[in-house]
Amino acid sequence: MSEREAERSVSQTVRAQLALRDMILSGRLRPGERISELQAVDITGVSRTPVRLALVRLEDEGLLQAIPSGGFMVKAFTERDILDSIELRGTLEGLAARFAAERGVSARSLEPLKECLGDLDQLVRQDPISVEAFSAYVTMNARFHALLNELSASAPLIREIDRVSALPFASPSAFVMAQSALPEAHQILLLGQDHHRIVVDAIENREGARAEAVMREHSRLAARNLRLAIRNRTHLELMPALALLKSSVE
């Protein structure tokens, strides 16, 4: 399929949403800045109707904020907001792990998770870890978390986790790439992988409290990465999400 056809296959609304999200995350639209519908029309090239839907969706996503008198502005986040969002995700993933453990999961449904765990093991075993391996880790890590959440078998919970993780700085892999530039990188990856192993073990043995606790702690690794990366300041380009910070650290 040609690129042109591929572009045609998605709706104008989705296209506008992608374009605007890109503008926001890349920092070309600054936090606090108002986005008028006409401006968004200019940016995206589609008409006001789909632009409006895209803006509503982005508000829902948490990237935009409604202005009381109408219209939208780019949402600004404090560092505290980001840390809280990470803690929030950890809490929800902890609940998912506890549900899985307490309610029990079949050996069969645990298989894909264990397989994923093995793949991650292969990746973190390298020393030093190549940039490609980091990239592969991000993908596989996202898969691991998705599988884990599904084990909760709770549609309302999964819905909320997906929602929180949609924030660019709250997803499980948000700051993994930033790690790749840090000296502590390998050690942190090994710690994270140990958490993964523990949570699978806990679920298998129906240890709800343990499963919940380790997932909460797991999210703290992301918080730690964030702080390290900000302090080092060297590889901010690996964390586009920080464009949303209220008083930019750059």
Add this chain to the structure above:
Amino acid sequence: MSEREAERSVSQTVRAQLALRDMILSGRLRPGERISELQAVDITGVSRTPVRLALVRLEDEGLLQAIPSGGFMVKAFTERDILDSIELRGTLEGLAARFAAERGVSARSLEPLKECLGDLDQLVRQDPISVEAFSAYVTMNARFHALLNELSASAPLIREIDRVSALPFASPSAFVMAQSALPEAHQILLLGQDHHRIVVDAIENREGARAEAVMREHSRLAARNLRLAIRNRTHLELMPALALLKSSVE
């Protein structure tokens, strides 16, 4: 202000949203049923543009589900979904209470909460409790929970709590009115009020774990109410939210 003027003061979008929500919660639109935009236009009397926005908002709210090929249908919930949503709210409110306790709150900001606690005390002290008092309890209870959540001083967390609580069966007061018809009513209300007292105490003494645990347990009261009310089956009209149940219990 006349009713006509009041109606004019809200946008067509909001009006459509209210009308459709009412239709869904009252059961006139059944779970799984598709809502076409034209049908929604007939129901609400506004044109397709605001109807569409209202449908998107209701999807976001969780009452509707997008159909892959386009359009929306009324979402159906299982009893498990409802119980999970209640647990979810409890977990989030627990996190809010822990944040408040760990980070500390000023005596001044705790005042409104204590005042609210006192008002609730007055209400539950009556025996038997009048229906009016039950109704007042619902209002005051909602206020207490809102104040508590604000003490977390975490915008991302409050946002999620509000979102989850917007589900008609997950809010802190969802099944309080149903209680009013139960013999166990007064006892359950007293238990709930004790939870309220404990969480304030825990926050004051910066006992994060205790504050979190009691809010989690607190949400279980709602789950208990739900089960009791369903078993008794006598006052289902007090719980309009149950219109969303997949295989209706009626």
Add this chain to the structure above:
DNA sequence: ATCCCTTATAGTGTATACATACTGTACCCT
């Protein structure tokens, strides 16, 4: 000089017409 009022402008809210995609049915061909 300052404050208020008027006016112009830009932006959102709404309605509607047109385009396109999907679905179900009926008819025809095999």
Add this chain to the structure above:
DNA sequence: AGGGTACAGTATGTATACACTATAAGGGAT
């Protein structure tokens, strides 16, 4: 008789014109 295709009807997707509201700037009066 069964299956496939074509067509009609209905749905959503999109563009645009018009209406109304908020806001800011400029001019006049005090």
